[in-house]
Each structure stands twice: as structure tokens, then as C-alpha cells.
Amino acid sequence: MSRLAEVSPREMRTAATAAVRSALDKCNIQPIRVPPGRDIKHEGDRATTLYLVESGWLYSYCLLADGRRQIVLLHQPGDVIGLADLSGERSICSLRSLQHCVIHPVPTSALSAPSFLTSGVATFLLRKAAEAQAIFARTLVAVGRMDARNRVVWLMLMLHDRRDVDVGISERGEIATDTLIDMPLNQTEIGDLLGLSNVSVSKTLCQLSEEGYIERQGSTIVLRRLADMKRMVDYADLDFEPNVLFQSSRSRIIDTIASSVPEVTQTPKATLSSK
Amino acid sequence: MSRLAEVSPREMRTAATAAVRSALDKCNIQPIRVPPGRDIKHEGDRATTLYLVESGWLYSYCLLADGRRQIVLLHQPGDVIGLADLSGERSICSLRSLQHCVIHPVPTSALSAPSFLTSGVATFLLRKAAEAQAIFARTLVAVGRMDARNRVVWLMLMLHDRRDVDVGISERGEIATDTLIDMPLNQTEIGDLLGLSNVSVSKTLCQLSEEGYIERQGSTIVLRRLADMKRMVDYADLDFEPNVLFQSSRSRIIDTIASSVPEVTQTPKATLSSK
């Protein structure tokens, strides 16, 4: 699973967790609560803080002169936001909440404390940076070389891969929660993430639904043919570190899924029957 | 310029340089010489080493099932290759040399040495990771939202921005070396980098040349209307750290340019005169 050098994964992780937690405590940082759809920072602002995500999704995006937009990275609970800004004076992208979020601002000045080097914080950040790079690379392949259909499939697989590892205890219903994902993005946002128009996203989703690959219930999606989909886009799983800082997210996601798809487990939707 | 926390840029940089150098020395690592066009590692290989680039360009790329390719990141002297692999067991992309290269393999096991945390190595790597993320984000915007023309322009500006800072002492000719870039990629590679076909790249380059934006001499390109180009793609400069580990690259690039464009400074090429 996770690895940095030869330290055992679990060792490193718990060490880093403790270090980061205590660093947070020392800074006496108050978490910020953000409602959905709010901008937290803008491209070009002075970059003075990182954010640790406790709950809720956010995304970093860039605006083009003509108003078009590219979402550059999704942020989920446990992620560190703003690593890219450490290379320059100013932020290279804007940050917006997708849901109601709780985030912990960390002034970059805290990184100069002596404890930064001796504690596991540097290691933790480095691992998070590595994870982000892996996501970036994959995204680039999808956006650069796949058609609309495959890009959408790819995104769903990525979300499936990245969701908290320990969600999947199936209920008595037929559908293993293992094939459920939560995709709390509207189609315009999906398009902005994949370099597509909202129209293209809509058509693709409908088509995938008709063909029985997926089933949609609001923001929840059942991946009916997970293996086929993985083959379709040649998807290889990545190693994501589960959220070690704010474990609470686990139960939250289970709640979300439990509350949003009871119907699916009972009625085999009509959308699935042939075409 | 560069910044990580509150340490002064120069301080941090020289500290990191010394730390990384001594770490390299301790490992007693022999640099590797690689001829052009060689694969150094493959997607899926066990990821056990990073590479520090001393000279020459390389790139990381992913192959799709049908043989198409996406170049994910360019590596230039001073770069660290393989940070993305630190998040998992296996490498997520392949690595190939573009030119004759000299690279220093660094076993990831070296990162577990105590000196890793106390020295500036972690800081150095973190900064490099931040830099790479900034490039990834920009690339994603270009590939996801720009048309072929703007993508190509964007790439040239990126290369211009990223080239060693201290190249630009103009000779007696008209052309300030400040507007010269070296783009040692063939058109297929440019396409693989930008998510375009080689045909599209060719047409775009010809067009830009006809319109007087650029002038081509082999892999050397003169940016005739730098300001216009920056405006065209809304390009904002990034802060790249000059190569602090292997300074030699500086003179190398100057040599390259000097040897490859004497003609340009003397004969105003016909390609420029109207259309």
C-alpha cells in the first residue's frame, strides 16, 4: 500500500498523523466552516496558507480570459490544499467549496518552525504531494487522450478508487456498496473537470445509463459493470492514503449513501431493461 | 521568487543544495549516462528510485491500450523525477530520455535515513513537488480548455519561462536571446504532450510561422511577438527554481543556442515577409 522509503506504511502514517495533529494544536488553529459554492481564495492572491480538509469536497480551478473554466484538482476529506502554491509568491488557482466544508487553515509560516523538519509533517506533506501528482498525471492522460465517453467513465472510476476505503459493507440489498460512488458535481462542473462541455457530459451520462453501465440517483451512482468500465479505460488502481487526520468522514459517507439510495436496492430501475 | 515558509529564498536554496549534495555524496551514487530515446523505467515497474537530472531532457509518459501516448511531464536539468511514485508501490508512468542525459539515481530507501528529516532534503523535495504541481495545473488548463493553436503557443511560453534564467545575454545581432527557446521535441512528441495529433501540431506551427509569431531553426525557436503570445493565452509567469544542483547546464544551453542560430541573426528569413 502506501510507502515512503522503508518505514512501514502504518508506522509512518500514524507517526505523521500524530505529528500533524500536534502541529495543528500548537498553532491553535480554528477550523473554518464554509457553505457550498463559496470561493475561499482566488488565483493571484498571495499564497499564505494551506488548508487541511476535514469534511466536504472542494476544488481548485483556473479561469480563462473568456470565462471558461478548468477544474484542476478535487479536494476531499484528508487532503491538503495549496501545495502547488509553495513554489511561488501567489496562488496559481482559485479554490471553491462544493459542499458544506470544514477546513483547517495552516499558515505556511508554520512550516518554518523547527518542528517542521524534525516531526513527520514534512513526510506527510511529501506523501500528499506525491498523491496529488499521481492524480494529476492520470487526469492529464484522460483529458489529453480520451474521448468524452471514456473521460466520464474514468472520472467515476477515479472517484470509486478514491472514496474512503472502508465504506463498502453491503446491506441486505443486492447492490454491494462497493459499486456505489457519490459524485456531488453538476454536469457543468464535471465538464470543467474533464475538459468537456456540459452538453457532452449530459449525453454521455445518459448513454452510459442506457447501456446499463451505471444507474443514477441524484449524486449517487451505481457502477453496474465496474470490471467492464475498468477495462474500457484501462484503469489501474492507485494507492490513496485514507483520511488519517479526520476519521469522522468515514461515517459521514456511509450516512450519505445509506440515506440516498434505499430505493435502488429495492426496485430494479426501468432504465436498465434493454434499450 | 521562490519561497517556502519564511526562510529567505536564497538561504533555503543554498541550504537545500548543500544538504542534497552531501546526501548524494553519502550514498556514493554514480550518475548514469543515457543516450537519446531510451526508456529508463516503465509504468508498473516497482518504484525504487528517484532521479536527479544533471543534464539533458527527459519525459514521463503513459501509454494507452491502443498505443496512443500522453506525455505527462517534461524533465529538465535540476528536476527530480519520480516524486509521483512515492505514493504507491509501482511507477505510474514510464520515463524516456529526449536527449543525451546524465541523471543521478537516488534509491527511495535513502529517504528513510535520519539525515533526511534533519537536513534540507525534505524541504528541497517538497519545493520540487510544488513546482511540478504548478506545471501540472497549467498543463491541464491548456490541454483541457485551449484549442490547438493556443496550446502550442502556451507550450512555447512555458519553455521560455522555464529555461534557465541566466541565458539571455544578447549578442551583437538583433535578436535578444531572451526570445529564444530550445524545443528539442519532434512534432509527434509535442502532440503527445499537448493532447494533439502530430498533423495538428505541424499545421499550427506553420501557421504561427507564417503569421510572424515565431521563426524556426531546427529545434530552436525565436519568439518574435512574445508579448502578443502571452496575451493570446493569458500567460502568467511561474516561479521556477533555477537548477541549483548542477549549474553546468547553464553554459550548455548557451552553447546550444550559440551554435544553432548564427544564421538567424544575419539573414531575416523569407518566412517572415508577409504571406
Added chain:
DNA sequence: CGCAGATTTGAAAATCGTCAAAAACCGTGG
């Protein structure tokens, strides 16, 4: 000189974006 790779060029086909309008959905308030 001749070969292999790289670039250029043209034409046809496919994908995707844009535009615009209709339908569906959602939370709110009557």
C-alpha cells in the same frame, strides 16, 4: 546516393462545442 525518420499537405470523417428550447428537478411559500 539512398534510406529512415520527420514534416508538410490535402481531403474526408468523426467528435465535440455552441446555441436554443424544452423538460425535469428542487426547495420555498402560499
Added chain:
DNA sequence: CCACGGTTTTTGACGATTTTCAAATCTGCG
């Protein structure tokens, strides 16, 4: 419980960009 306004999704037609395919040209080099 229903009506209402705003947002999101769906749908169709059209046009533009890009890819693909194929052939011709160019370049560097042995």
C-alpha cells in the same frame, strides 16, 4: 398539497475543430 422560480438536465440541429489516412516532400546522415 400545489404553484412558482431558479437551477439543472435533456434534446436536437448545426458548425467548427481536430483526427485520420495517405501521399509527397524534406532532412540528416551513413
